[in-house]
Amino acid sequence: MAQRAQWKGFIKFGEVTCAVGLYTAASTSDRITFNTINTATGNRVNRVFVDSDTQEAVPKEAQTKGFEIENGQYILIDPEEVAATIPESNKTLEVEAFIPCSDVDDVYFDKPYYLTPDRLGQDAFAALRDGMRKSKVAAIARTVLFRRLRTVLIRPHGNGLIATTLQYDYEVRSSKKAFEEVPKLKIEGEMLDLAKHIISTKKGEFDPAAFDDRYEDALAELVKAKVEGKALPKRKPVAVSKPNDLLAALRESAGLSKKGSEPKRAAANTNAGKDGGKPRRASTAKPRVSAASQRKAS
Amino acid sequence: MARPYWKGYLKLSLVTCPVAMSPATSEAEKVRFHTINKETGNRVVSQYIDSVTGKPVKEENEAKGYARGENDYVILTDDDLDAVALDTVRTIDIEKFVPANSIEWVYLDTPHYLVPNDQVGNEAFAVIRDAMKADKVVGVSKLVIGRRERAVILEPRDEGIVLWTLRFGDEVRPEENYFEDIEDEADPDLVPLVQKLIKQKTERWSPDMVSDPIQESLLKQIADKKKALRSPKKPAKAKGQAAAPSNVVNIMDALRKSVASEMKTKRSG
Numbered sequence: 001m002a003q004r005a006q007w008k009g010f011i012k013f014g015e016v017t018c019a020v021g022l023y024t025a026a027s028t029s030d031r032i033t034f035n036t037i038n039t040a041t042g043n044r045v046n047r048v049f050v051d052s053d054t055q056e057a058v059p060k061e062a063q064t065k066g067f068e069i070e071n072g073q074y075i076l077i078d079p080e081e082v083a084a085t086i087p088e089s090n091k092t093l094e095v096e097a098f099i100p101c102s103d104v105d106d107v108y109f110d111k112p113y114y115l116t117p118d119r120l121g122q123d124a125f126a127a128l129r130d131g132m133r134k135s136k137v138a139a140i141a142r143t144v145l146f147r148r149l150r151t152v153l154i155r156p157h158g159n160g161l162i163a164t165t166l167q168y169d170y171e172v173r174s175s176k177k178a179f180e181e182v183p184k185l186k187i188e189g190e191m192l193d194l195a196k197h198i199i200s201t202k203k204g205e206f207d208p209a210a211f212d213d214r215y216e217d218a219l220a221e222l223v224k225a226k227v228e229g230k231a232l233p234k235r236k237p238v239a240v241s242k243p244n245d246l247l248a249a250l251r252e253s254a255g256l257s258k259k260g261s262e263p264k265r266a267a268a269n270t271n272a273g274k275d276g277g278k279p280r281r282a283s284t285a286k287p288r289v290s291a292a293s294q295r296k297a298s
Numbered sequence: 299m300a301r302p303y304w305k306g307y308l309k310l311s312l313v314t315c316p317v318a319m320s321p322a323t324s325e326a327e328k329v330r331f332h333t334i335n336k337e338t339g340n341r342v343v344s345q346y347i348d349s350v351t352g353k354p355v356k357e358e359n360e361a362k363g364y365a366r367g368e369n370d371y372v373i374l375t376d377d378d379l380d381a382v383a384l385d386t387v388r389t390i391d392i393e394k395f396v397p398a399n400s401i402e403w404v405y406l407d408t409p410h411y412l413v414p415n416d417q418v419g420n421e422a423f424a425v426i427r428d429a430m431k432a433d434k435v436v437g438v439s440k441l442v443i444g445r446r447e448r449a450v451i452l453e454p455r456d457e458g459i460v461l462w463t464l465r466f467g468d469e470v471r472p473e474e475n476y477f478e479d480i481e482d483e484a485d486p487d488l489v490p491l492v493q494k495l496i497k498q499k500t501e502r503w504s505p506d507m508v509s510d511p512i513q514e515s516l517l518k519q520i521a522d523k524k525k526a527l528r529s530p531k532k533p534a535k536a537k538g539q540a541a542a543p544s545n546v547v548n549i550m551d552a553l554r555k556s557v558a559s560e561m562k563t564k565r566s567g
Contacts, residue, residue, distance in 0.1 A: 003475060014495045025404050026470045031446045037363035037371050038348045038355045044363070044371075045346040045355050049333065052341040063342055066334040067516075069524050074334050074341075096507070098496045103503040107322050107460065112404045114476040126484035131492030137500060140507050151508045155403075160477035162404060168510040170327035178320065178411040179458035185424040195429030198311050199395045206396045206438045208405040209467030211449040215442055218382045223364050223372050232381040238307045238389060241314050241422050250425070253311030 006113060007145060009091030011154075013128055017092070018121030022145075022163060025112040032216060091143070093152065093163070098137040104153065107175065108166040115154060115161040129156045194250040201254075304443070305415055306388040308459075310426050315419025317390070319461060322409035329516045386447055390461070392426070392437040401436070401451055404473075405464045412452065412459040427454045 005021035036045045049058050066074035117125035132139065138155040145152070145165065152163040187195070225232060241249045302318035309315075333342040346355040362379075363371030380387065390412075414423040430437060430452070437452035441463075449464040 003471075013492070014499075023476055024471065025473070026407075026465050029466060029469050031444055034362035034374065035365055035371060036346060037361050037373060038346075039359045039361045039373065040355075041348055041351060042371070043348050043350040044369075045360065046349045047344050048347055049342050050345050051335045051338055052343045053338065054340070058335045058342045062336045063333050064336050065331040067329060067331055067520060069520055074332065074339065075520070075523055076334060076336070076339075077331075095499070097501040098499050099501060099503045105503060106403065106406060106462075107409045108508060109403065109406055109409075114471075114473060116476050116480060122481050123485055123488065126481045127488035127492045130484040130489050131496055134489065135493050135496045135500075137496055142507075149511060157402075157404070158473055158477050159480040159482060160473065164403065166508045167323055168513065169505040169508050170510070170513065171323050171325065172505075173320075173322055173324055173411070175322065175411060175455055175458065175460065178322070179413060179456050182413050182423075182457035183420050184457060185421060187421070187425050187428040191425050192429055192432060195310070195425045196433055199429055199433050199435060202393065202395050203435065204394050204396065206394055206401065206449075206451075208401065208449050208464040209470065211440070211464070211466065213447045213466065214384060214386075215382070215445060215447040218384045218447075219364070219379075219445075222378065222382050223366070223374070226374070226378060227366070227372055232378060233383065235381060235388065238314060240307070240316055240416075240418055241312070242418060243421055246313065246422055246425070249312040253313060 009093060009143070011093045011095070011115070011125075011128070011141070013095040013139070016124050016128075018124035018128075019118035020093070020121065020125065021116055021118065022113040023116065025114045025162060032219060093141040093143045093154070095139045095141045095154075097140045098132070098135070099140060101136045101138055101155070104138055104155075108172055109153070110165040110167050112162050112164045113152075114157075115163045125161075129159075129161055132156050191247060191250060194247075194254045194256070197254045198250070302415070304410075306390065308412070308419075308423065308426065309389050309391040310437075313422050313425065314389075315422035315426075316415040317412050317419070317423065318415035319410045319412050322411050322460065329513055329520070382442070384442055384447060386440045387442045390439045390441050390450065390452070392439050392452065394438040395430070395433070395435040396438055396451075398434045398436050398453070401464070404470055407448075407463045407465045410461045410463075412461045413457075423459075427457075427459055430454045 003023050006024050007022040009020065009022075010017050011020045037043070038045050049063065050056060051058050064076055066076045068074055128139075132154075133156040138153050140151060141154060141163075142149065142151045144150070151166045153166055154161050154163045222232065302320045304319040306317060306319075307314050308317045334340070335342050346360060347353060348355055361373045361375070364374055366372055385391065414420045426437075431454045436454075439450050439452065440447055441450050441461075442448070443463060449466075451462050451464060453460045453462070
């Protein structure tokens with residue numbers, strides 16, 4: 001195997017130990033970056049680190065880390081030193097528990113690693129893999145990994161295992177809380193049947209590997225238009241389905257009522273349909289929601 | 299619900315409803331380190347200076363520049379960027395449904411929580427969510443997040459929807475390179491033994507399994523320091539240098555102890 005292991009150690013379940021390696025399964029590719037420009041001069045800007053009080057540049061060697069205990073009071077401590085307090089450990093992913101696959105809360109997933117056996121550990125490795133697959137469980141193991149005590153979730157994948165590092169409890173926001181203000185509506189009857197029918201017409205397979213990012217091209221187009229002094233197209237307001245029209249929109253989506261047979265309603269929903277990259281007809285209906293929506297993410 | 303960081307629309311065929319999205323994970327609860335100037339004990343902050351004049355740049359003069367060539371930038375405002383000709387900037391149009399769990403976990407990148415953002419859309423949102431639940435499917439769509447158009451999947455969960463961005467094909471390394479040398483089948487005598495062990499050690503999932511003893515210990519140390527520092531007030535200048543060495547030592551000892559005991563309990567348990 002040409003790849004370099006990110007970590008080498010052992011996996012232990014019960015009294016069985018086998019030598020394994022962890023290999024990065026996914027990397028993050030670069031997104032488009034912009035340069036920060038000073039609009040007053042048109043020049044690029046550089047980032048410098050200055051003392052918040054004296055405004056003077058602070059050289060690298062004078063920088064240290066600290067945490068704030070009170071306004072402006074810090075305990076000086078280097079996170080590297082914190083990391084160093086972690087015992088070097090026995091390099092063993094010890095399985096502490098198995099959990100039913102149906103119990104796995106994927107929101108905790110952080111980074112996946114391929115987990116493979118050393119030449120000598122093949123038998124034990126294969127037995128663990130097949131046993132877990134048959135029992136429909138994943139394993140929870142904990143060890144010092146990349147300088148922190150981490151929990152990983154291990155599950156069979158093809159002929160190997162994948163170990164996914166899990167986020168710490170305080171890093172995951174509770175979905176219960178996030179969803180508590182959503183009104184409890186239970187959809188039944190015709191509405192549900194129509195929606196299920198629409199789903200059945202759109203069922204298929206999806207291969208994430210075949211997906212293409214169109215953003216870079218679209219951005220280049222936008223820049224070209226701007227340079228040529230063309231007015232940038234204003235985004236059309238999105239027509240929202242009104243509660244009274246929901247059933248009709250579902251019927252129409254399901255192909256149970258002809259387009260145009262209900263002139264007003266059909267017009268309000270003309271911006272539906274397949275995404276062909278062509279400009280869409282402007283909606284004649286007044287959007288119920290103002291165009292205040294915008295991306296806050298950067 | 300935390301402040302949403304994206305607002306837009308969820309669309310299934312002719313049904314459209316306003317939605318808000320926020321990340322499911324957060325760094326907010328993590329103990330945060332700041333960069334400190336050793337000599338003065340003050341915070342170190344980042345500042346932008348003009349690369350030619352060397353003078354600090356006012357915040358209102360900072361803009362995003364798209365590099366067209368050497369030293370040639372096209373300034374783009376947020377409004378400009380919002381006008382990029384992709385409907386996926388603002389609308390999550392569900393194009394396809396696939397069986398739940400049919401997307402490999404290795405493609406799951408970042409989870410978000412999706413909720414209705416206006417009363418007008420509560421019912422439409424619920425229809426889409428409940429139909430996916432009833433059919434045991436997840437929705438597949440795409441969405442522009444962080445200057446990339448991402449493939450996303452929508453999983454119904456309780457009253458809301460979890461939206462996952464998916465990794466790109468070239469971000470996931472081909473598993474064959476890693477798994478091809480591993481035995482296809484285990485020794486049939488061993489598997490039942492492993493299954494027996496699995497049965498003995500099977501537990502329900504609990505967030506206790508992902509606690510962080512280092513963080514817990516740090517938090518305790520900070521609380522103790524706060525208490526200790528509250529009584530004798532020292533001049534701020536001297537504190538940084540004078541107090542540092544002893545603080546560091548104490549914390550390190552405490553951390554070492556807490557980690558060691560954590561590892562011990564885990565082993566014995």
